[in-house]
Each structure stands twice: as structure tokens, then as C-alpha cells.
Amino acid sequence: MTPAARLSAAIEVLADIETRRRPASDALKDWGLAHRFAGSGDRSAIGSLVFDALRRKASSAWIAGADTPRAVLMGSLILAHGWDVDRLAALFTGERFAPEPLTDEERVALTTRTLDDAPAWVAGDYPEWLDGQFSAVFGESRAEELSALAARAPVDMRVNALKATREKAMAELAHLGVVPTPHSPLGLRINVPENARAPNVQSEAAFQKGWIEIQDEGSQLAAMLAAADPGMQVVDLCAGGGGKALALAAQMDNRGQIFATDSDKRRLAPIFDRLTRAGARNVQVKGPKGKDDEPLRDMRGHADLVLVDAPCTGTGTWRRNPDAKWRVRPNSLDSRIAEQAAVLDRAATFVKPGGRIAYVTCSVLPAENDEAVAGFLDRNAGYAVIAPAKAAADAGLGELAAFSSPAGHGLQMSPKRTGTDGFFVALLRRTS
Numbered sequence: 001m002t003p004a005a006r007l008s009a010a011i012e013v014l015a016d017i018e019t020r021r022r023p024a025s026d027a028l029k030d031w032g033l034a035h036r037f038a039g040s041g042d043r044s045a046i047g048s049l050v051f052d053a054l055r056r057k058a059s060s061a062w063i064a065g066a067d068t069p070r071a072v073l074m075g076s077l078i079l080a081h082g083w084d085v086d087r088l089a090a091l092f093t094g095e096r097f098a099p100e101p102l103t104d105e106e107r108v109a110l111t112t113r114t115l116d117d118a119p120a121w122v123a124g125d126y127p128e129w130l131d132g133q134f135s136a137v138f139g140e141s142r143a144e145e146l147s148a149l150a151a152r153a154p155v156d157m158r159v160n161a162l163k164a165t166r167e168k169a170m171a172e173l174a175h176l177g178v179v180p181t182p183h184s185p186l187g188l189r190i191n192v193p194e195n196a197r198a199p200n201v202q203s204e205a206a207f208q209k210g211w212i213e214i215q216d217e218g219s220q221l222a223a224m225l226a227a228a229d230p231g232m233q234v235v236d237l238c239a240g241g242g243g244k245a246l247a248l249a250a251q252m253d254n255r256g257q258i259f260a261t262d263s264d265k266r267r268l269a270p271i272f273d274r275l276t277r278a279g280a281r282n283v284q285v286k287g288p289k290g291k292d293d294e295p296l297r298d299m300r301g302h303a304d305l306v307l308v309d310a311p312c313t314g315t316g317t318w319r320r321n322p323d324a325k326w327r328v329r330p331n332s333l334d335s336r337i338a339e340q341a342a343v344l345d346r347a348a349t350f351v352k353p354g355g356r357i358a359y360v361t362c363s364v365l366p367a368e369n370d371e372a373v374a375g376f377l378d379r380n381a382g383y384a385v386i387a388p389a390k391a392a393a394d395a396g397l398g399e400l401a402a403f404s405s406p407a408g409h410g411l412q413m414s415p416k417r418t419g420t421d422g423f424f425v426a427l428l429r430r431t432s
């Protein structure tokens with residue numbers, strides 16, 4: 001395909017995402033099936049154009065002076081790819097498979113409009129209805145913070161201490177240009193250059209041998225902050241595919257027990273192969289047998305630590321899922337808030353006196369973070385927050401103490417603050 005034809009395809013896919021409110025990956029897949037002549041290079045280039053446009057959708061529409069898929073693509077080529085109007089005009093020719101030529105109005109908008117007078121939700125590329133939430137957590141920095149959440153994310157890996165050291169894994173992956181992550185002592189990072197494809201880490205021998213797991217550094221730090229020690233009895237209540245359970249098993253050096261469960265048994269499916277590959281032997285996976293089954297009933301009142309890696313809107317992962325931010329709705333936020341309250345209250349049934357709950361979300365919304373903790377404390381008198389600065393220091397992560405959440409119930413990470421996805425971590429001790 002010609003570069004101009006790829007632009008037309010990207011406009012088509014963006015229109016499909018917009019009109020059918022569907023995930024970008026589904027729209028791209030369908031486009032590929034309907035256009036089998038397109039090679040993998042074409043599909044990958046179109047995917048990059050679409051994802052970059054979605055990252056910068058509001059600001060692109062602003063400088064293009066319209067919010068049509070065509071306008072958003074044009075704006076993003078200028079903002080994200082550094083094009084100028086002449087370069088656009090050279091491809092928007094209206095010739096075979098090329099998008100229609102630029103109108104005078106488009107040309108004027110694209111050469112004169114800037115983000116200088118744009119509101120925060122436009123400059124930061126996020127849905128306007130969430131402005132109050134972002135203002136509460138980031139204040140005047142919200143446009144900058146959210147802009148950092150719109151950028152591309154690096155590929156982060158956690159070295160599995162059960163099988164390798166960071167030095168050993170780094171040497172094995174040197175050809176991928178891996179560097180240590182700034183905070184996690186087990187973190188490795190590949191910074192993917194603009195317009196390049198992320199490497200397929202899963203095909204590397206180091207991955208196959210279980211030396212590394214793909215895991216954002218924020219998720220690694222959340223597991224460290226949970227502070228599971230060898231020998232502890234740990235419940236991972238929202239274990240899903242097991243990313244945190246694997247990190248905890250390595251922290252515990254395979255000693256003690258982790259009971260991993262999830263309300264959705266199907267989500268636990270990948271965990272078994274992952275545990276085997278990682279050499280993690282202290283994790284028992286217990287899926288619910290029916291709707292009202294409590295597979296961990298024997299653990300009631302016995303756990304040293306209950307990890308609640310809660311279901312959430314995922315606003316902290318928008319770097320990796322830029323289309324998700326335009327799909328999040330007030331009713332889905334309300335549903336997540338209700339689930340968070342339910343799962344926190346369930347967690348409390350497992351904690352032994354003196355034990356802890358680690359509450360984690362990959363969100364930056366106070367409604368899912370500080371407010372969820374405050375609600376839990378109102379409903380559960382025998383719990384107290386462990387001061388975030390202390391939790392950070394205890395985990396050997398004293399530098400995170402600066403990132404206490406607004407109400408002080410937990411730590412709030414973000415791409416701008418910590419160079420990670422946006423994770424929130426609160427630790428609650430059972431005092432009576």
C-alpha cells in the first residue's frame with residue numbers, strides 16, 4: 001500500500017471505532033480481514049496511525065478545528081509525528097486510494113490553531129467529564145500528567161528472582177537494548193523508539209526459561225509495597241492471570257503459601273502455565289465452583305496479607321490502551337466502585353488480627369483510590385491506614401514517599417511521577 005492509502009485506511013478504522021464504539025484492536029483486526037491484500041507492514045503502520053490518533057484525539061481535533069476521524073488523523077500527524085501542512089497536502093491528494101485534498105478551512109485551522117488556549121482536558125487528551133477527578137488528584141498539573149499518560153509506554157519486565165538475577169537477564173537480553181528500570185531492583189525496560197515495533201519478548205529464551213515476566217514497573221512496585229515475606233499466609237483475591245501472584249511468590253522465595261482466586265474462574269486460566277514456567281511452587285489456585293462459593297473459606301481470619309488487586313477503570317494504563325479512555329463512562333466507573341467496596345469487605349474476612357490488606361488499582365481516579373479506602377474504613381472500624389511514607393520506606397522504596405495520594409491513604413504512581421503506569425497502593429492494618 002502507498003503511504004497515502006494507509007492514511008485512508010486509518011481514517012476508515014477510526015470511523016469504525018467511533019461509530020460502533022468498539023475496541024481499536026477489534027476494528028483493526030476486521031479491517032485486516034476485509035483487506036487481505038494488506039501485508040503485515042501495512043497493518044502495523046495503520047495500527048500505529050490509529051493508536052497515535054487515539055492517544056491525542058482531543059488535542060488533534062482541537063488543532064484541526066473539527067472532531068471527524070479525518071480531522072483527528074490530520075491533527076495527530078502534526079502533533080504526534082511532527083508533520084507540517086505541506087507534508088499533509090502532499091499525501092491528501094484525492095488521487096487513487098489517497099484521502100481527499102485539504103480544504104482551505106482545514107489548511108487555515110492546521111496552520112493557525114495551537115494548544116495554548118486549550119482547556120486542560122484537551123491539552124491532556126482525556127474525557128471532559130473526568131476533569132473533576134483529575135483536578136482532585138493532580139491539581140494544576142493535570143494536563144501534563146494526563147499528557148504523560150497519553151504517550152507510548154516502554155516494555156517493562158520483572159526478573160524472576162527464583163531463576164535469575166537482573167545482571168544475568170540483562171546480559172541475555174542485551175541485544176534488545178534493555179536498561180534497568182529506575183525504582184524496582186528487579187525491573188528491566190526496553191524504550192521502543194517512535195515508529196518502531198515493540199520487540200516480541202515472549203519469543204526470547206530468557207522468557208521461555210522463566211527468567212523474566214512482562215510486567216509494568218508500577219505493578220512490580222505494587223507487589224513490593226504489599227511486602228509479602230517468606231513464610232507468610234497470603235491471599236491474592238483478584239489474582240486474574242497471576243501477574244502479582246508470581247511477583248509475590250518470588251518475593252517469598254517459594255516459602256509460605258499464596259492462595260490465588262478470582263471471582264471469574266476463566267481469568268485464572270493462564271496462571272497454571274505461568275507458575276510452572278516461573279518455578280513458583282507456593283501458589284495454590286482456587287477458583288470458585290459456583291456463584292456463591294467461597295473457595296477460600298478455610299482462610300477466614302488466618303491471612304497475614306490479603307492482596308486486593310481490584311477491578312478498576314484502568315485509567316492508569318491508558319498509555320497501553322489509548323482507546324479505552326474514550327470508552328470509559330460514568331456508569332462503568334460506578335460499577336467498578338461498587339465492586340471495589342465488595343471485594344475490600346470480602347478481603348477483611350480473611351485478615352488475621354495484626355494482618356494487612358494491600359489495596360491496589362491501576363487507576364488514578366480518587367473515586368477508586370482514596371475514596372474507596374475511606375469508605376472501607378467507615379464500614380470496618382478495626383482497620384488503620386499504614387502511612388504511605390512508612391510503607392514505601394519498609395519496602396526499600398523511600399523515594400516513593402513523595403507521591404502520597406491527596407487524602408494520604410496511599411501512594412499514587414503515574415508516568416510523570418514515577419515513569420510507570422498509574423498505580424495506587426494503600427496498606428491497611430487490622431488493629432482489632
Ligand SMILES: C[S@@+](CC[C@H](N)C(=O)[O-])C[C@H]1O[C@@H](n2cnc3c(N)ncnc32)[C@H](O)[C@@H]1O
Binds near residue numbers: 239263
Ligand atoms: C486488575 S485485575 C487482576 C490482575 C492480576 N492480579 C494480575 O496481576 O495479573 C482484577 C481482577 O479482579 C477480578 N474481580 C472482580 N470482582 C471481583 C470480586 N468481587 N472478587 C474477586 N475478584 C474479582 C476480575 O475478574 C479481574 O480478574
